[in-house]
Amino acid sequence: MTATFAPNLAVWLTGLWTDGLSDWRWIYWQVIPLCAVAAFFVGWGLPKEEVKYARFAEGNWLGMFCGVISLLLLTIALDQGVRLDWFNSPLIVVSLIGGVILFGCYALTEWHHDAPFIKPQLMARKNLLIGTILLTFLLVVLMSGSMLPSNYLAGLQDYRVMQIAPIGLLIALPQLVLGSVVALLLYQKWVDSRVMLAIGLGIIALACFSGAQLTPQWNRDQFLVAQLLQAIGQPMAVVSILFLMTSVLHPSEGSYFSGAINTFRVFGSLIGGAIVGQLLTVRSRFHSDMLLDHAGIVDGAIPQALDASTLGTTVAQQSMVLSVIDAYLVLGVLALILIPLALMMTYVPAPDLTKS
Known part of the structure; x- marks a missing residue:
């Protein structure tokens, strides 16, 4: 949920505060009531134990x-x-x-x-090491479902945040159901979680290649196929990775794993944003230079050449579209590259729920 639901829901929440309440600072205040609700349930749900003050000295x-x-x-x-x-x-x-x-x-x-607080020694286990690498790079790939369409629609079609929000919700809302469906499938004896992970990565790659068909005429509706494919592929990949990783842990090691995996999850999102942002910047500059060079070469052969202002606007639009297409293709190929790595993980059979 933190890897797939929250990032895509965030677009809608951002639009709600910036477009709905006309005050973007609510983005930073919204954490207070949410944390208050979470604190209440933590206090109500956790076992009541006395604070062991002596353990503070051991940290x-x-x-x-x-x-x-x-x-x-x-x-x-x-x-x-x-x-x-x-x-x-x-x-x-x-x-x-x-x-x-x-x-x-x-x-x-x-x-x-x-x-x-965390145990680096856990990375000696094959599924945890490969799973951590997979999850980090997968979070980079998942930028294709949120960052790329948002950048295109805001930059080229002048969409406001609230108008972009349905793009994220197309991925976020199905997770409420599909995440549980994938978990139930992984508990079936005939399902290999590695194959489920590979299929999920393949669907995400297909979503990226669908997005790579982008043209300057696309609006929000044209992203429907790519986003729906993302909504299906993301839970298949993320839930399967977590199943393969947590299955090699003893329950007493859960707290160490939780701290480590959340650290990598946050960094995966930051690395993804940095990589995609840099890719868009570099490729946009490259395409802009190429288009301007080409325009200079053919300028004399065109009876009615564009004026400098119109030419600059057209080149900027085209370079943005081409850079987003490049990013989709790169992330799609990366998703395919991760498939062999996923199949290298150790097979984990579904637990026998009939045993007490």
């Missing part, structure tokens, strides 16, 4: 300090890298170097600490 607080600062620096670098032109910005360089060094310190202290 890896030095490592946690390094980890928090490193994640902050890496987030700044990944989030602002495209805007500040990466290594041409001292802020990005310092953030990346400092973030990597501090994260290494965090991982080292966690490895040797008696009571770590």
Whole structure:
């Protein structure tokens, strides 16, 4: 739900605050009532136990300090890298170097600490190592279902956020049902979760190739097929990955896995946004240069050449369309590349629910 439902629902929530209430700052305030509801259910649902104050002294607080600062620096670098032109910005360089060094310190202290917050040793298990790599790159691929159509519709068709929201909801709302359906299928003896994962990746790739048919005439309705394919493929891929990863864990290791997988989930989304943003920037610049060169070559052969203003607008529109198409193709190919990696994971049979 956090990997597929929340990012696509976020577009609708953003539109609700910016277009509905006309105050974008509500985007930052909305967390307060949601967290209050979550806190209530946590307090009501968890077992009532006394706070064990002695355990606070056992925590890896030095490592946690390094980890928090490193994640902050890496987030700044990944989030602002495209805007500040990466290594041409001292802020990005310092953030990346400092973030990597501090994260290494965090991982080292966690490895040797008696009571770590996460256990790096878990990555020695095949399904956890491959699953982590798969999930990180899959979150990059999933940018094709949210970031690409949003950028195109806002940039070329002048859609407002609330007008783009149905694009995200086409993926988000089906997850409420399809996620459970996929989970039920994975509990059937005849279903191989690796094959389910591979099929999901194939459907996501098909969605990307469908989006790559983009033209300047497309509006929101033309994304329907690609988004519906995303809505089917995403739960098949994500739920299957989590099934294959959690099945090799002991219940007592669940807390370590939860912290690790959520860290990678957040970074996967940030890396995805950075990669796709940089890809769009580079390819848009490339296509713009090529189109302008071509226009200069054929200018003399056209009786009624476009004026400079019209030519600039046309080139900008065409370069945006072509860059989005390139991004769709790259992410589609990446989804296909992940399929052999998915099939390399260790087979996990469905649990026998008849046994007590």
